[in-house]
Structure formats: structure tokens, C-alpha cells
Amino acid sequence: MDTVFEDAKTAIAQVRDGDTVMVGGFGPAGLPVRLIDALLDSGRRDLTIVSNNLGQPGLGLGALLRAGQVRRVIGSFFSGNPEVAAAQRDGHLEVTLLPQGTLAEAIRAGGAGIPAFYTPTGAGTVLAKGKETRVFEDGRAYLLERALHADVALIHAHQADRLGNLTYRGAGHNFNTAMATAARLVLAEVDEVVEVGELPPAEITTPHLYVDAVVVP
Incomplete structure (x- = not known):
């Protein structure tokens, strides 16, 4: 068996200062709390966080921001945490804003070995600044977005x-699977561990070959 079962503190010890860390979840659904x-307690710093949002003030990923552990964030929805805008304004945080669909596709592309893709989302807006724009046969403008x-x-x-092997429930699929x-x-926090053979094969979304450690309840 290649997968290691351990507690959150032991698993997170593998994260290093300066790492880029993807964090799943959509609001509270599928959030690896x-x-x-454990990442907060580790004191790791200079992190780049890739996530739909950056938590709430002092909560979740927002606690990492407040502790000064996040250098850059890439995501879609930061209005739930006004400390993100304040940190950016004060020069303590670099923010890269991506439309939610673009964020999801950039992560999927990264996992699929696709280096970049074109999307019409954001073309003609401030989000197009500094990005290649191309018009295809349909006459629409498309932005070139890099994989994550x-x-x-x-x-x-x-x-x-x-x-x-992992299964998900309802909205818990969100960004986690990509x-x-x-x-x-890949460090996976789970609600329950079962024996091999108990998971219906058709329900396994993430095969074990992607998973390096499982954090048990």
C-alpha cells in the first residue's frame, strides 16, 4: 500500500515555506478544515494559495492571511473576506483574480497536462490586461489562460x-477532484475510512494513485 494514513499535523509537515498550495472547498462544502x-499551526510562510476564496476574517484560510503566512492568492471570490482587499492595498498580498469557470478549467488543465487554453470569459475587461487575446473564426475574442x-x-x-481511493458527497466534489x-x-482529509472493496468502483472519483496521504478522522 502506497498511501500513508496519518494525522493532519504529520501530513502537513510535508509542506514547505514558499510552496504553492491548492485548497479545495466551496464555502464550507468540501473544505479540508x-x-x-494544521497548516496554520505549522507556521509555514510565503505561501501561494490557489482556492475559490480566502475564507472569512480570521477563519479558515482567512486565519492564514491574518497570521501573515500567505504571500499570493489565486482565486475567484474574495468579497467574503475584506481583509484580502486590505492586505493587497497595503502591499502585503498579491491577488490574482480569475473567473470561477476559468479557475476550475485552469486547475483541470494542469492535471491533464494542457499548458494553456483559450476562453471568451474576461475578454474585453480589465481581466484581459497583459494576456494574449485572439479572435477565432466565430468572430469572438478569446483570452489565453495558463494552466495551474x-x-x-x-x-x-x-x-x-x-x-x-476517494469518493465525494454532493457539492463536496467542487474543486477537490480537479x-x-x-x-x-496530495493530502486528503476524509470523513470515513473503509476496507478495500467496500467502495463501489463507479463511485471512486479520485483513484489512489493520485493520493499521497489520507488524514483520518
Whole structure:
């Protein structure tokens, strides 16, 4: 068995200062809370966080921001945490804003080995600044967006078997499934561990070959 079962503190010790860290979740759905708390306690700094949002003031990923551990954030929805705008204004945080669909596709592309892709989303807006724009046969303008990769992905799944195969529940799929393919090191927080053979094969979304460590309840 290649997958290691361990607690959040032990798993997160593999994260290094300066790493790019993808963090799954959409609001509270599919958020790897124990791994985020362990990352906060680790004191790791100079992190680039790739996530839909940066938590709330002092909560979740927002606690990492308040502790000064985040250097850059790449995501879509930061209005839920006004400290993001304040940190950017004060020069403490670099913010890269991507439309939500573009963020999801950039992560998926990273996992699929696609270096870049064109999308009409954001063309003709301030988000197009500094990006290549191309007009195709349909006459529409498209932006070239680069794929996203990470050193580490912190994800949440519903169940894991003892090989590390993962299943998800409902909205918990969100960014977690794509992030599991786009990082060098994948740490999966789960609700429940079952024996090999107990997970219906058709429900396994993330095969164990992507998963390096499972954080048990």
C-alpha cells in the first residue's frame, strides 16, 4: 500500500515555506478544515494559495492571511473576506483574480497536462490586461489562460478505502477532484475510512494513485 494514513499535523509537515498550495472547498462544502488548521499551526510562510476564496476574517484560510503566512492568492471570490482587499492595498498580498469557470478549467488543465487554453470569459475587461487575446473564426475574442499546478493540494473527500481511493458527497466534489490531479503532493482529509472493496468502483472519483496521504478522522 502506497498511501500513508496519518494525522493532519504529520501530513502537513510535508509542506514547505514558499510552496504553492491548492485548497479545495466551496464555502464550507468540501473544505479540508483539519488540514487548514494544521497548516496554520505549522507556521509555514510565503505561501501561494490557489482556492475559490480566502475564507472569512480570521477563519479558515482567512486565519492564514491574518497570521501573515500567505504571500499570493489565486482565486475567484474574495468579497467574503475584506481583509484580502486590505492586505493587497497595503502591499502585503498579491491577488490574482480569475473567473470561477476559468479557475476550475485552469486547475483541470494542469492535471491533464494542457499548458494553456483559450476562453471568451474576461475578454474585453480589465481581466484581459497583459494576456494574449485572439479572435477565432466565430468572430469572438478569446483570452489565453495558463494552466495551474501546485506543490501541494489539500482536499476533502467523503470516504477513502485503505488504498487511498476517494469518493465525494454532493457539492463536496467542487474543486477537490480537479486539484487532486494538479499537484505534486496530495493530502486528503476524509470523513470515513473503509476496507478495500467496500467502495463501489463507479463511485471512486479520485483513484489512489493520485493520493499521497489520507488524514483520518
